[in-house]
Amino acid sequence: MKVLIIDASKCPECGSKHIRFNSKTAELFCETCGYVIQEEIPVIDAKYGVSKVYVNPKEKKIAIVVKMLKTNMERKMTPFYAELKKIRLPGYIEAEVIILCKECVNKKLTMSYPKRKLLAALIYLVSKREGVPITIRDLEKHFDIDKWDLLKIAKFLAKKLGIRLNNTSAESYIIRISSEIGKEKLAHEAIKMLKCVKLSHPLIKAAVCIWIASKKMGVKIKKSELAKAAGISELTLRRNIKKVSLC
Numbered sequence: 001m002k003v004l005i006i007d008a009s010k011c012p013e014c015g016s017k018h019i020r021f022n023s024k025t026a027e028l029f030c031e032t033c034g035y036v037i038q039e040e041i042p043v044i045d046a047k048y049g050v051s052k053v054y055v056n057p058k059e060k061k062i063a064i065v066v067k068m069l070k071t072n073m074e075r076k077m078t079p080f081y082a083e084l085k086k087i088r089l090p091g092y093i094e095a096e097v098i099i100l101c102k103e104c105v106n107k108k109l110t111m112s113y114p115k116r117k118l119l120a121a122l123i124y125l126v127s128k129r130e131g132v133p134i135t136i137r138d139l140e141k142h143f144d145i146d147k148w149d150l151l152k153i154a155k156f157l158a159k160k161l162g163i164r165l166n167n168t169s170a171e172s173y174i175i176r177i178s179s180e181i182g183k184e185k186l187a188h189e190a191i192k193m194l195k196c197v198k199l200s201h202p203l204i205k206a207a208v209c210i211w212i213a214s215k216k217m218g219v220k221i222k223k224s225e226l227a228k229a230a231g232i233s234e235l236t237l238r239r240n241i242k243k244v245s246l247c
């Protein structure tokens, strides 16, 4: 909600206090000299939808409460947001997916496939890139899309949006995961641990390094919380913490 406050106490031109509002022309004008104090108050136009017009008689100010006008982009994004509600994603994945949905809108890729299917393919791509386990079966179920369609659209989007898979480094995982659990201060120490931890999977490696950093720095975190933020199972995390050999 946006509030537009216009001083209607007196006419700035002639000083008259007879200020009137013409709802047909959406103008606030001086009855004495005809001076228009505010013209084209956008929300007065019926097609934009006015929610309320308030007049404060004490201050003689008019406050017009308007519905925030939806931008073109927001309007086009609405179906994506609605579809996104069907699945619970980690916050950073959802944010990434939304950015890519906007790119799809900008590049008019929404002309090629239904938004529901584009969204499923984007979730697939982003979660794969970030190493978050979301199964194709889940996406098939939630978005009513079959596997082959999903993979075809994912390939199309990867090309159009320049999404490269498997290029995420353990370092960027550390930054993301530590911010996800609200312990950004661990990131620096965890990155230093990278060269000591011999694990091949960058996501698991990142989570393990954060765990070690937390121990070193005496910062309390829960394994369950860390595993969840990393999108791996707690068991995988526990196993790999045991496995690591430090230099």
Ligand SMILES: [Zn+2]
Pocket: 011, 012, 013, 014, 015, 016, 030, 031, 032, 033, 034, 035
């Ligand atoms: Zn006047």
